[in-house]
Every structure is written in structure tokens, then in C-alpha cells.
Amino acid sequence: MAEVKIAAEVRNDFGKGAARQTRRAGKVPGVIYGHGAETVHITLPGHELMMALKTNNVLLSLDIEGRNELVIPKAVQRDAIKRTLTHVDLLAVKRGEKVTVEVAVHTEGDLAPGANLLEHVLTTLSVEAEATHIPESVTVSVQGLDAGDAILAKDVELPKGTTLVTDAEATVIQVVAAQAEEASADAEAEGAEA
Structure with missing residues (x-):
């Protein structure tokens, strides 16, 4: 820092x-x-x-x-x-003093093949760190995650000397399946009449 x-x-x-x-x-x-x-x-x-x-x-x-x-x-x-x-x-x-701050969450990697969407439930995490060693951000790997997978706050790797303040069970990132829009029966009937 x-x-x-x-x-x-x-x-x-x-x-x-x-x-x-x-x-x-x-x-x-x-x-x-x-x-x-x-x-x-x-x-x-x-x-x-x-x-x-x-x-x-x-x-x-x-x-x-x-x-x-x-x-x-x-x-x-x-x-x-x-x-x-x-x-x-x-x-x-003061040097050596611990402070509580918000750090940004960044992602890296590619999701599993398919039409999945990555949802950032939390964009920041609250952490406690020494005032002179506050991390600018934390990076989370989403490599290979598929629909239904999630990363919790306790799963995020924090830099040495940094402790998590956010609830450990809070969802940080989740992968949801993309939903294709289905044509309604009425729209199909109108198309057939035309």
C-alpha cells in the first residue's frame, strides 16, 4: 500500500x-x-x-x-x-494499529462453458488490517465455476495480516444459469395467423 x-x-x-x-x-x-x-x-x-x-x-x-x-x-x-x-x-x-476498512473484490478466470451469468452479491468486503498494510483489493478466482456455484466470504483468500470482518457465511459471488426467453403460446399463435 x-x-x-x-x-x-x-x-x-x-x-x-x-x-x-x-x-x-x-x-x-x-x-x-x-x-x-x-x-x-x-x-x-x-x-x-x-x-x-x-x-x-x-x-x-x-x-x-x-x-x-x-x-x-x-x-x-x-x-x-x-x-x-x-x-x-x-x-x-498509528503505525501497527489495526483498522477496519472496505476492500474491493475483483474476479479472475473464466466460468465453465455454457450460458451462465456471474453475479457480484458483494462488491466489497469489510476487513481488519494494520493501518500501514491495508490491501487495495482482493482477487477471487471464478475459473471453472458452473451454475449454482457460489463463493462465500470465508472462501476468499486474504493477504497476510488481514482478517475478515464481514459475516463468513455471506455470499460474495454466485453463478446463475442464464434464462432463455421462451416464446409464449399467444405470440406463436399470432405468428401462425400472419
């Missing part, structure tokens, strides 16, 4: 007007919380933060006016139309 370094500034102005002014300057307002410490309001450079957030479960190393703080994104808010970042909530973490 990549650790991205970003410079941040403490923010002392609050409210909608101050937040708009921060965004116009190309920065994103944010808040850091966790470890029972007082909440810290900050501003981050918009472009650098946007690029860092393209990596799933990124670990951010913030330089806040000479003080270094490790954080992970907990909630990211975006403008629905412009798709720009409007606010970010960050959780303070």
Missing part, C-alpha cells in the same frame, strides 16, 4: 463562506479525528488530494505545519455536477 505525503494547513475559519473561499483557492476543507484527540480542521491541496484518493484505502502522511500525522480517508464528499472534492473526513492512525 502506498503512503502519500501531502502538506496541510490548520483551518481557523468555519462556515459555508469560509469553505467556499477555500474551494475557490483550489483547496479542500477537511477534518481529522480519532484516538480521543481533539478534532483538527485543516485544508488540503485539491489536486494532490484528488490524485491520492484514486488509490483505494490510501494512507496519507500529512505535514501539518511541521507536525506529521498518518490518516486514512473515512468519508469523501464530492460536488455532484463538477465531480470536485468538497470535504474530506480523515481518521488518525
Whole structure:
């Protein structure tokens, strides 16, 4: 997992007007919380933060006016139309500390021959991992699976040091038989009359 370094500034102005002014300057307002410490309001450079957030479960190393703080994104808010970042909530973490995060589930391999459909029941799994070793995703092999087969959360191979938080019996992926549409008797009768 990549650790991205970003410079941040403490923010002392609050409210909608101050937040708009921060965004116009190309920065994103944010808040850091966790470890029972007082909440810290900050501003981050918009472009650098946007690029860092393209990596799933990124670990951010913030330089806040000479003080270094490790954080992970907990909630990211975006403008629905412009798709720009409007606010970010960050959780303070320490090296060696375990955190619970959502990781994406990817598939690889080919299904058994036939007209089967692969259904992703869960697109993410909740796992617990060390803050500095959070996996970006997990990969599940669907090679040779046939209709009626399923992969449960407990069957997903997790990276070393990562434990499953999602219910072990939850279905992650299942293979269903494709159903061909049968022509109804009425449609056949209409075709014969024509």
C-alpha cells in the first residue's frame, strides 16, 4: 500500500463562506479525528488530494505545519455536477494499529462453458488490517465455476495480516444459469395467423 505525503494547513475559519473561499483557492476543507484527540480542521491541496484518493484505502502522511500525522480517508464528499472534492473526513492512525476498512473484490478466470451469468452479491468486503498494510483489493478466482456455484466470504483468500470482518457465511459471488426467453403460446399463435 502506498503512503502519500501531502502538506496541510490548520483551518481557523468555519462556515459555508469560509469553505467556499477555500474551494475557490483550489483547496479542500477537511477534518481529522480519532484516538480521543481533539478534532483538527485543516485544508488540503485539491489536486494532490484528488490524485491520492484514486488509490483505494490510501494512507496519507500529512505535514501539518511541521507536525506529521498518518490518516486514512473515512468519508469523501464530492460536488455532484463538477465531480470536485468538497470535504474530506480523515481518521488518525498509528503505525501497527489495526483498522477496519472496505476492500474491493475483483474476479479472475473464466466460468465453465455454457450460458451462465456471474453475479457480484458483494462488491466489497469489510476487513481488519494494520493501518500501514491495508490491501487495495482482493482477487477471487471464478475459473471453472458452473451454475449454482457460489463463493462465500470465508472462501476468499486474504493477504497476510488481514482478517475478515464481514459475516463468513455471506455470499460474495454466485453463478446463475442464464434464462432463455421462451416464446409464449399467444405470440406463436399470432405468428401462425400472419
